[in-house]
Amino acid sequence: MNLDLDPTDRAFRDQMRTFFAEHTPPEFKARIRTGMRLEPAEYTAWQKLLHSRGWGAPSWPKEHGGAGFTPTQHYIFESEASRADAPMQYHQGLELIGPIVFTFGSEAQKAKYLPAIVAGDDWWCQGYSEPGAGSDLAAVSTRAVRDGDRYVISGQKAWTSYAHVANRMFLLARTDPQARKQAGISLFLIDMDTPGITIRPVITMDEVHHTNEVFLDDVRVPLTALLGEEGKGWGYGKVLLDRERGVTAAFTLRLAQQLRGARQAAAQALTPGGTMLDDPRVADRLAQFELEAMALETMVMRTMAEAASGQDSGPRASMIKIRWSELLQQVTEFWTELLGYDAAPFGAVGNQPLAGEGPWPAKGMLYARVTSIYGGANEIQRNIIARRALGL
Amino acid sequence: MDFDLSDEQKLLRDSAARFGEDHYAFSAWRARAAEGRGFDRANWGRMAGLGWLALNVPEADGGLGGSPIDTMVLMEAFGRVLMLEPYVSTCVIAPLLLRHAVAGPRRALMDAIAAGAAVVSLADAEPGSRFDLQHIATRAAPTDGGFVLSGDKSHALDGGVADWFIVPARTAAGVADAGGISLFLVPADAAGLSIHASRAMDHRINARLRLDGVRVGAEALIGDAGDGAPRLRQAVDHAIVARLAEALGAMDAVCEMTLQHLRTRQQFGQPLGAFQALQHRAVDMAIACEEARSMTYLATLSLDKPEAERGRIVAAAKARVSQTSLYVGRQAVQLHGGVGFSEELAVGHYLKRLTMIDMAFGNADHQRARFAALSQAPAAA
Numbered sequence A: 001m002n003l004d005l006d007p008t009d010r011a012f013r014d015q016m017r018t019f020f021a022e023h024t025p026p027e028f029k030a031r032i033r034t035g036m037r038l039e040p041a042e043y044t045a046w047q048k049l050l051h052s053r054g055w056g057a058p059s060w061p062k063e064h065g066g067a068g069f070t071p072t073q074h075y076i077f078e079s080e081a082s083r084a085d086a087p088m089q090y091h092q093g094l095e096l097i098g099p100i101v102f103t104f105g106s107e108a109q110k111a112k113y114l115p116a117i118v119a120g121d122d123w124w125c126q127g128y129s130e131p132g133a134g135s136d137l138a139a140v141s142t143r144a145v146r147d148g149d150r151y152v153i154s155g156q157k158a159w160t161s162y163a164h165v166a167n168r169m170f171l172l173a174r175t176d177p178q179a180r181k182q183a184g185i186s187l188f189l190i191d192m193d194t195p196g197i198t199i200r201p202v203i204t205m206d207e208v209h210h211t212n213e214v215f216l217d218d219v220r221v222p223l224t225a226l227l228g229e230e231g232k233g234w235g236y237g238k239v240l241l242d243r244e245r246g247v248t249a250a251f252t253l254r255l256a257q258q259l260r261g262a263r264q265a266a267a268q269a270l271t272p273g274g275t276m277l278d279d280p281r282v283a284d285r286l287a288q289f290e291l292e293a294m295a296l297e298t299m300v301m302r303t304m305a306e307a308a309s310g311q312d313s314g315p316r317a318s319m320i321k322i323r324w325s326e327l328l329q330q331v332t333e334f335w336t337e338l339l340g341y342d343a344a345p346f347g348a349v350g351n352q353p354l355a356g357e358g359p360w361p362a363k364g365m366l367y368a369r370v371t372s373i374y375g376g377a378n379e380i381q382r383n384i385i386a387r388r389a390l391g392l
Numbered sequence B: 001m002d003f004d005l006s007d008e009q010k011l012l013r014d015s016a017a018r019f020g021e022d023h024y025a026f027s028a029w030r031a032r033a034a035e036g037r038g039f040d041r042a043n044w045g046r047m048a049g050l051g052w053l054a055l056n057v058p059e060a061d062g063g064l065g066g067s068p069i070d071t072m073v074l075m076e077a078f079g080r081v082l083m084l085e086p087y088v089s090t091c092v093i094a095p096l097l098l099r100h101a102v103a104g105p106r107r108a109l110m111d112a113i114a115a116g117a118a119v120v121s122l123a124d125a126e127p128g129s130r131f132d133l134q135h136i137a138t139r140a141a142p143t144d145g146g147f148v149l150s151g152d153k154s155h156a157l158d159g160g161v162a163d164w165f166i167v168p169a170r171t172a173a174g175v176a177d178a179g180g181i182s183l184f185l186v187p188a189d190a191a192g193l194s195i196h197a198s199r200a201m202d203h204r205i206n207a208r209l210r211l212d213g214v215r216v217g218a219e220a221l222i223g224d225a226g227d228g229a230p231r232l233r234q235a236v237d238h239a240i241v242a243r244l245a246e247a248l249g250a251m252d253a254v255c256e257m258t259l260q261h262l263r264t265r266q267q268f269g270q271p272l273g274a275f276q277a278l279q280h281r282a283v284d285m286a287i288a289c290e291e292a293r294s295m296t297y298l299a300t301l302s303l304d305k306p307e308a309e310r311g312r313i314v315a316a317a318k319a320r321v322s323q324t325s326l327y328v329g330r331q332a333v334q335l336h337g338g339v340g341f342s343e344e345l346a347v348g349h350y351l352k353r354l355t356m357i358d359m360a361f362g363n364a365d366h367q368r369a370r371f372a373a374l375s376q377a378p379a380a381a
């Protein structure tokens, strides 16, 4: 056990620090700091920039176009990005479907899809959830029926984030209605411009259009849209569980941004006696958040090290997801509280520009509510830990 | 001890509930909110017709001279339906303060309030004042026949839809002194007044103000010069308690929606309500509502107590109702899952309203500190 970086890693850290300091667009920072997402075009520009340096896929092996980082380097990459208020890369192609493609896809699928993900040329959306299949994902009822040289897909997907931006979608559909719940499900890779796909925007509590309903009405796709074998789609998703360790790890390293933002807001929020940071109760609450984040970050470091050596981290990824989302919610709530009435202006009225510094902390606070719902709600994560790890 | 409503108050409760059902369907609310105009003049007119806008106008001024309990009953019903109308600023705060104004403008404005013809907003915060009502740097300098007002106001509830502002300003003493604060009535179209309106997350339209040499006549002064601070505190305590009742209505409504969802939404072949983890959460939400109701009653019935005692109880109630209501709002979203996060369902709008009620007139942390201070030195407050 050893926390120190060796000289090569230190040089890598310095290189990354310089890169992020020089290249992070200043206009991203106010949003990034509060945990809000960027606009899709901004994500794509960022992805292309990283790709130009060979870092388009920091978590992938080199053979598939990845950066080939060691886990320590990957950790440094993410924490330096966090330190500079640089964006996270948009994860649905990079972390969710890419690894499934390089693990289970055909050579043709790998050649077609992987380079475009790394280069930022393709945007993938995830068509898993349905109105009747949220936490109980295995209840998906979208059907894929084979008809000659095509699959015909029909059904409805819910909460498909960025379907309105994506040119591709990976989706779960039932190919065998007779089979046991999980066994009849297959995974498809489809193009969003295929006839029969209708997208309805869904605006969320933060007043942003991130997500959509997607209706699939006799969508005819070639047989090569099937990934791997029929009926194995659910199993491929398990790879996702491993990959999600990386996603939650990256999110957790971003907590430092929200903490810095809250501390800065406290130092700037004027009170009759000085600033909010002069109030010992405020300093105390910030300290509490910071030490909780420290515990979490160390959990992440251990998990990343284990992932690299192929060890099982047990339920720790679920634990990190729970604690990260809770802490993100609490920190952004506190940040908004610190602003007092300065958090009131949320939307512009008439021709006047919005008063104040922008609605980002309040939006970040509202957006944070979803982090305990998506990607396996926290209640479901707790069920998983209780059942699989604690044997209850 | 008696926590029952009188027969008249029950009638008021029932007609307020009917008003909500008739005019505040969520679909109509959403359409109105999307217009971005703050509130609905037609509803405001209906409320005037029912006499509700005159509830806190004294009988001597042609109003109903209602009690804090009447206000609580109305506000609870309004809270259930996410009322957008500027009721607390115009019909709770303004009549309480205007009672001290000189007869002419007092009667004219009270009549306009009762008729739904005037919206009045209190500009109670300044840059750097946070939630401290007496930290006021805005100056009112006497001139021949009146005053000249200059300063910045960082928040005025419903200020973006107001016809009149009540502006606290200093006629004497330094920025943090309790003395020397006077209250002025300023029309929204006064020369030198700029109004920067913005919409809050709960679709109310508030404002920041800049007063740059605004001239008002002597009759604009409410009460005697320099005696504004205790009146301001009293009016704001009444406003706080009205908003607690609003929170209570919102909490009950959002809990009912959540229970309904737990009963009907199926996952894993069962209603969500069959999962014990969620049952326990629903129970904690119900307990939170009970605590909030108790605190709201306590505060409502303490509004006529001597100032120190009143302030201590109102502060405690604001702190605890804020805490319990945010818990309820957040859990309601969580238990709804994805749909709770959508703008298309009411649930998330309840959380936003409860968040703005927490902020109003000092959030839970501020009120807890105020409670602690008043508990230590009740006599000195």
Ligand SMILES: Cc1cc2nc3c(=O)[nH]c(=O)nc-3n(C[C@H](O)[C@H](O)[C@H](O)COP(=O)(O)OP(=O)(O)OC[C@H]3O[C@@H](n4cnc5c(N)ncnc54)[C@H](O)[C@@H]3O)c2cc1C
Pocket (backbone or CB within 6 Å): A125, A126, A127, A128, A129, A131, A133, A134, A135, A136, A158, A159, A160, A161, A162, A204, A210, A211, A370, A373, A374, A375, A376, A377, A378, A379, A380, A383, B265, B267, B268, B272, B275, B277, B278, B334, B335, B336, B337, B338, B339, B341
């Ligand atoms: C903004 C947003 C973006 C999203 N993006 C995508 C996307 O791109 N692609 C995609 O496929 N999906 C996406 N989702 C869907 C997301 O994964 C689901 O919302 C999530 O899985 C929860 O499902 P649900 O909303 O149906 O809630 P439900 O499953 O109905 O759950 C409601 C509540 O009940 C609880 N609950 C359910 N079952 C149990 C149980 N057995 N024990 C205890 N508690 C339980 C849940 O934890 C939750 O609190 C997104 C959702 C949102 C809100």
